[in-house]
Amino acid sequence: MQNEHNPAVDSLRREQKSQRREERELTPDQKLEKALKDTFPASDPVAEQVPITPGAAEEKK
Numbered sequence: 001m002q003n004e005h006n007p008a009v010d011s012l013r014r015e016q017k018s019q020r021r022e023e024r025e026l027t028p029d030q031k032l033e034k035a036l037k038d039t040f041p042a043s044d045p046v047a048e049q050v051p052i053t054p055g056a057a058e059e060k061k
Helices: 007-024 028-038
Strands: none
């Protein structure tokens, strides 16, 4: 198989290189702020769920 030039792959590699460079230039406070923003959905309250077994008889209260 020949080594073909793929513009999408080149674009992805340039974008990743740029992101790594920007990450290295962040201060510790900026890194913390970015980490907090990236994990925001995890800060939502946990929704209570009751596990069930499909086809199991219903519990009587």
